[in-house]
Amino acid sequence: MGRVITLGIDPGIAMCGYGVVELTGTKLRLLDAGTVRTPANQTDAARLQAMHGALRQLIAEHRPGRIGIERLFFQRNVQTAMTVGQARGVALLAAAEAAVAIDEPTPNEVKQAVCGNGAADKTQVATMVQRLLGVSLAGVPDDATDALAIAIGCAYRAAAEPTAAIG
Secondary structure (H helix, E strand, C coil), X not given: CXXXXXXXXXXXXXXXXXXXXXXXXXXXXXXXXXXXXXCCCCCHHHHHHHHHHHHHHHHHHHCCCEEEECCCCCCCCHHHHXXXXXXXXXXXXXXXXXXXXXXXXXXXXXXXXXXXXXXCCHHHXXXXXXXXXXXXXXXXXXXXXXXXXXXXXXXXXXXXXXXXXXX
């Protein structure tokens, strides 16, 4: 079985989580995780531009074979949904510019892939991400942990069906 490097993105305009994993055979390895934060006192356009630049830099640095960008599933607050949608668009653009395969899983698909249960809560997802990667994620922001879950789910899918994309 080959080696797959996957970048997972949990989009948001104030804080965009990212996680990069490598799957070789059945062994997962954490390569990078964190958040891209943008200042609230900037315009949305400036924040999106900064996020785009940071995502392009991550893609150039890690050269993923696949990028998972969480699909907006449901949002109670319309304003939040709009800004998350804008951040998702920037992430999709950065991935498309790099000509990288894109997966767009829903939160439930990510939970199902990582925990075996599409209704798993955030604590269960974080616990499974730690177990699967064999690392402690203490102090890691939730957005980065969520992005790692996205990356792991997409890596498994890519390994099982190299030509398929979830979402």
